[in-house]
Amino acid sequence: MFNARLGCSSISFRHQDLPTALRTIADLGFEEIDLGALPGVCDHVPYDLDAGAVAAVTADVRASGLRVRSVNGDIGDLNALLDAAEQSARDRHLAALLGLAAGTGAKALVLPCGALGHDPVRSLDEDLGTIAAQLIRAQRKAEEFGVELWTESLHFLRFCWNLERAELLARRLAGSGVGIVMDFSHIVAAGENPLDYLKRHRGRIAHIHLRDAVPGNINLSIGNGDADFAAGLAALAAVGYTGHFSLELETRDLTHDERPAAAAKAAAFITDLI
Incomplete structure (x- = not known):
C-alpha cells in the first residue's frame, strides 16, 4: 500500500498500549516500524528493562508481524560525568536495549545526541567529546549483538540542537561506525535548512x-509546517540515499481519534515522493 521503505514509529500512537498501537499501524497498511523506547515520550518499552520486560515486548512485536527498523531508546544524558557504578548501570541498560533490538530483528538501536538541554556540563568541546565517546562505546557493544548504533543528531531539544553542533559531533564520530538519523522536524524547528544539513552529512x-x-x-x-519534503527527498535521492524513512508523528495538532487518518494521509504523500 505504501512504499516498502516507509515505516511508522510506534511513537505516533503512544497514547495506545503497545499491542493496540502495533495493530493500528498494521491495519493502516504499514509493514515496518520504529519502536519507541523513550522514557517520558513513549512508554511502549519500560525504562526498567529487565529480562521479563524484554521478553514481553519482543513477544508483542513478533506477534504483530511488523518488521522493526530501529529501536529508538535512551540510556541517559550522554554528556553527564559518570562514576564507575553509574557507568555500569548505563552499560546494563544499554545491553537490555540491544537485546531487545536483536530479539525483534531491528537493524539498529538509536540513541540521542546528548542531554535534554543546550547548556554544556563542562564546555562545548568537552561535552561533545564525552557524547562521542559514549556513542562509540555503545557502538562497540552493539557489534556484539549484531545490531548497528545510530544517533539522532541534530535534535532541537538535545545538546546537539543545531547544524554547528551536529556537524561537530559527526566529525568526532567519523570512521566509528555510528550512523546518523536525520529528522526533518528538528532541523526546521532549529531554524536550519534540511538541504544544508544533507550537504554537511552526505x-x-x-x-x-x-x-x-x-x-x-x-x-x-x-503539511502543517514549513518542512519542504519534496525538495528534501529529491535531494536525498540525488545523493544516492537508499535507506528507509519513518513517520514519527508525535504531533499536538490532532486529536487521538484523528491520528490514524492523518498517518495514512502522510504516508500516501511521502510514498509519492520516494
Whole structure:
C-alpha cells in the first residue's frame, strides 16, 4: 500500500498500549516500524528493562508481524560525568536495549545526541567529546549483538540542537561506525535548512524521521509546517540515499481519534515522493 521503505514509529500512537498501537499501524497498511523506547515520550518499552520486560515486548512485536527498523531508546544524558557504578548501570541498560533490538530483528538501536538541554556540563568541546565517546562505546557493544548504533543528531531539544553542533559531533564520530538519523522536524524547528544539513552529512545518514515543524515547534503534522519534503527527498535521492524513512508523528495538532487518518494521509504523500 505504501512504499516498502516507509515505516511508522510506534511513537505516533503512544497514547495506545503497545499491542493496540502495533495493530493500528498494521491495519493502516504499514509493514515496518520504529519502536519507541523513550522514557517520558513513549512508554511502549519500560525504562526498567529487565529480562521479563524484554521478553514481553519482543513477544508483542513478533506477534504483530511488523518488521522493526530501529529501536529508538535512551540510556541517559550522554554528556553527564559518570562514576564507575553509574557507568555500569548505563552499560546494563544499554545491553537490555540491544537485546531487545536483536530479539525483534531491528537493524539498529538509536540513541540521542546528548542531554535534554543546550547548556554544556563542562564546555562545548568537552561535552561533545564525552557524547562521542559514549556513542562509540555503545557502538562497540552493539557489534556484539549484531545490531548497528545510530544517533539522532541534530535534535532541537538535545545538546546537539543545531547544524554547528551536529556537524561537530559527526566529525568526532567519523570512521566509528555510528550512523546518523536525520529528522526533518528538528532541523526546521532549529531554524536550519534540511538541504544544508544533507550537504554537511552526505554519506553519513542511516535513517530518516519524518514530521513537520516551524521554528521552535517540532510537533506538527506533515503539511502543517514549513518542512519542504519534496525538495528534501529529491535531494536525498540525488545523493544516492537508499535507506528507509519513518513517520514519527508525535504531533499536538490532532486529536487521538484523528491520528490514524492523518498517518495514512502522510504516508500516501511521502510514498509519492520516494
